[in-house]
Amino acid sequence: MARIEAIRLFLAYASYMKFKVYQMDVKSAFLYGSIEEEVYVCQPPGFENPSYPDRVYKLKKALYGLHQAPRAWYDTLSSYLLENGFEGGVIDKTLFIKRKKKDILLVQIYVDDIIFGSTKDNMCKEFEELMHQRFKMSSMGELTFFLGLQVQQKSDGIFICQSKYVQNILTKFGFSDSKPASTPMETHKQITSDPEGEDMDVHQYRFMIGSLMYLIASRPDIMFPVCVCARFQVRPKQSHYQAVKRIFRYLKGQPRLGLWYPHDSPFDLLAYSDSDLGGANLDRKSTSGGCQFLGARLVSWQCKKQTTVSTSTTKAEYIAAASCCSQVLWIQNQMLDYGVTFLHTPIFIDNSSAISIVNNPVKHSKTKHIEIRYHFIRDCNEKKLIQVVKVHTDNQFADLFTKAFDVGRFTFLVTSVGMINSE
Numbered sequence: 001m002a003r004i005e006a007i008r009l010f011l012a013y014a015s016y017m018k019f020k021v022y023q024m025d026v027k028s029a030f031l032y033g034s035i036e037e038e039v040y041v042c043q044p045p046g047f048e049n050p051s052y053p054d055r056v057y058k059l060k061k062a063l064y065g066l067h068q069a070p071r072a073w074y075d076t077l078s079s080y081l082l083e084n085g086f087e088g089g090v091i092d093k094t095l096f097i098k099r100k101k102k103d104i105l106l107v108q109i110y111v112d113d114i115i116f117g118s119t120k121d122n123m124c125k126e127f128e129e130l131m132h133q134r135f136k137m138s139s140m141g142e143l144t145f146f147l148g149l150q151v152q153q154k155s156d157g158i159f160i161c162q163s164k165y166v167q168n169i170l171t172k173f174g175f176s177d178s179k180p181a182s183t184p185m186e187t188h189k190q191i192t193s194d195p196e197g198e199d200m201d202v203h204q205y206r207f208m209i210g211s212l213m214y215l216i217a218s219r220p221d222i223m224f225p226v227c228v229c230a231r232f233q234v235r236p237k238q239s240h241y242q243a244v245k246r247i248f249r250y251l252k253g254q255p256r257l258g259l260w261y262p263h264d265s266p267f268d269l270l271a272y273s274d275s276d277l278g279g280a281n282l283d284r285k286s287t288s289g290g291c292q293f294l295g296a297r298l299v300s301w302q303c304k305k306q307t308t309v310s311t312s313t314t315k316a317e318y319i320a321a322a323s324c325c326s327q328v329l330w331i332q333n334q335m336l337d338y339g340v341t342f343l344h345t346p347i348f349i350d351n352s353s354a355i356s357i358v359n360n361p362v363k364h365s366k367t368k369h370i371e372i373r374y375h376f377i378r379d380c381n382e383k384k385l386i387q388v389v390k391v392h393t394d395n396q397f398a399d400l401f402t403k404a405f406d407v408g409r410f411t412f413l414v415t416s417v418g419m420i421n422s423e
Helices: 003-017 067-084 121-134 163-172 202-213 221-231 238-253 315-337 354-358 378-382 399-403 407-417
Strands: 021-026 095-100 103-110 113-118 138-140 148-153 157-159 255-264 269-275 287-293 299-303 343-350 384-391 417-421
Touching: 003 021, 003 103, 003 113, 003 157, 003 255, 003 287, 003 299, 003 315, 021 121, 067 095, 067 103, 067 148, 095 121, 095 157, 103 121, 103 354, 113 384, 121 138, 163 202, 163 238, 202 221, 202 238, 221 238, 221 287, 221 299, 221 399, 255 299, 269 315, 269 399, 287 315, 299 315, 299 399, 315 354, 315 378, 315 384, 343 378, 354 384, 378 384, 407 417
Parallel strands: 269 343, 343 384
Antiparallel strands: 021 113, 021 138, 095 103, 103 113, 148 157, 157 255, 255 417, 269 287, 287 299
16 A cells, blocks of 8 residues: 555645646455465355355455455556556555656556546546456546545645544544634643543543544644654543643644645755654653655655653754655655656754764764664765755754744744645
8 A cells, every 4th residue: 555655745746747636446446356375265145056055165356355355456456557558666566657758647556546647638548448448447537535635636736634534523522612722732831641640531532642643644733742642542641631632622723724735846855854852751762853845845744752862962863864864765766766866865954963973974982872773874975865954943844843832933834844724
């Protein structure tokens, strides 16, 4: 199955090339797959053979419920596309490309849902006819809804949001009439384990966190507070519920916020990396934050508590930069399938010491305590795959994924990463 970042890359490329994205659905997709293993099933009740009532059937085709069914369907579909002039993606195995001179047709597969687009409309029509020849398909026209994402293809860009899902979870958890909040997290009040606090229903708390995690696919503005609240799912307290409630109150005030991919933005890859120091008050571990853009299009973002305790700001920033670098390399390799090559990708960091460590080819004695797996960013820098660039803290957009802010700073960051209100 395609990663959600791959879907956003697909839409970002479509907005840059200014072509429409269409959607198709395969009817009973798993029944097309042929299986190689020996699988037997009993005769269905009411359809037994009177001459051989005790015998079983040997399957040639896959059935829903079989573990082999998804793989068999993918093998059938991929073989059919490869036989008809498509090329499979090197990194993303669910991406298929067909080129004719300067035109390109892109097809992204997610089980039985297919989205596709081309720089030439005739190639899209030919692809639809090709699929109808082999499979029973439902042509759904222009892409409007995919994997929970609402997609609006406008004359000047593509807008991605989950406003319907926001309204559903607000109603489900009883926040439809709540008072809106200006930010998803308070700045002056830290979330602690609160051992003396009143217990919260574990199942209800986890249900709320899970619903918010699904929303992060298009709402980077709530990623940090959701990740913080998710750390207390073992023994949630009422104080933790109040923090989650604050997120829902913020969604109440901003239900239609989403990502905007403009047509007129350039298509250069750049990234921002940042971290706090000891922000997790339980174990004093730092939080790594990062985001990657294609021009003005935010296509990927990360927020993760580091696995080790950093003894300095420099180490925390260096570890965060290494994590951001790995995501940049994945995007670089992914875009090679699109025919786009990125080198010297800038990673903006607001810590001069971390930049010095990356640029220093000699392992200084002061950095021996940093694990080897984080030093690969030096190798990438030497190979000219990335370059680390100093950025002022005020323009560090990855701050959004490492800490809470007041209304002014939070609004600036949300606007800077390309989020707008559909209204």
